[in-house]
Amino acid sequence: MSLSVLSRKEKERVIQRLLMQAPPGEFVNMFDNLCLLIRDEKLMHQQGECAGHRHCQKYCVPLCLDGNPVLLTHHNVLGDSWYFDCQSKLSFKFDLLQNQLRDIRSHGIIRNETEYLRTVVLCALRLYTSDHYPAGHCNVLRKTLRGREFLLACIEDHSYGAGQCWNGVWVSKWLFQVNPFLTQVSGRIFVQAHFFRCVNLHLEISKDLKESLEVVNQAQLALSFARLVEEQENLFQTAVLDELQELSQETLKRVLRRDLPVTRTLIDWQRIISDLKLVMYPKLGYVIYSRSMLCNWII
Numbered sequence: 001m002s003l004s005v006l007s008r009k010e011k012e013r014v015i016q017r018l019l020m021q022a023p024p025g026e027f028v029n030m031f032d033n034l035c036l037l038i039r040d041e042k043l044m045h046q047q048g049e050c051a052g053h054r055h056c057q058k059y060c061v062p063l064c065l066d067g068n069p070v071l072l073t074h075h076n077v078l079g080d081s082w083y084f085d086c087q088s089k090l091s092f093k094f095d096l097l098q099n100q101l102r103d104i105r106s107h108g109i110i111r112n113e114t115e116y117l118r119t120v121v122l123c124a125l126r127l128y129t130s131d132h133y134p135a136g137h138c139n140v141l142r143k144t145l146r147g148r149e150f151l152l153a154c155i156e157d158h159s160y161g162a163g164q165c166w167n168g169v170w171v172s173k174w175l176f177q178v179n180p181f182l183t184q185v186s187g188r189i190f191v192q193a194h195f196f197r198c199v200n201l202h203l204e205i206s207k208d209l210k211e212s213l214e215v216v217n218q219a220q221l222a223l224s225f226a227r228l229v230e231e232q233e234n235l236f237q238t239a240v241l242d243e244l245q246e247l248s249q250e251t252l253k254r255v256l257r258r259d260l261p262v263t264r265t266l267i268d269w270q271r272i273i274s275d276l277k278l279v280m281y282p283k284l285g286y287v288i289y290s291r292s293m294l295c296n297w298i299i
Contacts, residue, residue, distance in 0.1 A: 008043070012043070012047055015034060022055060024059045025167040027052060027055050027096060028096070028097060048097055049081070053072075053081060055096065056094065059158075060072060060073050060173075062156055063101065065085055068085065068087045069137040069138075070083075070087075071137055071139040071154045071156055078091060085107070086140070087122070089108070089109050090107055114151070115142065117151065117221070117222075121221070124223055125155070125226055127226065128229060129157075133157040136157035138153065138156075149177070150175055151175070151176055153174040153225070155170075155171070157170045165195065165196050166196070166197065169191070169192055171189075171191075172188065172190070172229070172233060174187040176213070179215060181215055182212060185228060186208075187208070187210075187211070188208050190204075191205045209232055211232070213228060
């Protein structure tokens, strides 16, 4: 169906759906490509801004604000495209399409026991992140839900290699209530990768977790939480590597019609074409290949 016959509402839904399918690190490229198809600059920027915020919150896009790393999540949204950061005590707007921070303002934070605990947990999480992630970021936020205070910890690390035709991101989120004696920790680890060299391969893996931690004091809770995150993420990474190994060795072999040779080298198609001695049959008008060369090429 041509885009010209769609109503404005239908176009908005299509644009939103397509933009939200953008892999990490590829949102702006997908937006630019859709602009060429839609040819409605005002509509595209309206929908692009809305989808851009949802994209940032899904993948915890990292920013640098006043020298501090900030992760954009749906937990530090103030509304109307505004975000806040507990560490720098600033609020701001972020334009993903322009990759630009705007309207930076001071944002008050109530200092209480929960805020002190948030700072201690952030220090412990930063130590863990610096040891395990090449260029990772982490942040700890405070949330009040139904009169109860929670801490939300986020970790993000990505590797974007557009020149090498692949992108990937690792995100984990952990939530626990500030309770005496015992607290329940809920976590989610999410990995997404996109490989688009010679083949278009998307990979998404996630796992939800629930664990309990004893609470003695702030320092003990922060260290125990960092150890819990390390243990669960190590187990998740090991399980993912095992699954990928099994997938490559067993599942794909059963699905494919025959085993394919793995040479880890690019195929020189120009050389292959030049080696194939094509003979044009003058009457029937089709191409006859040298059978021996063609068989060798297929094998």
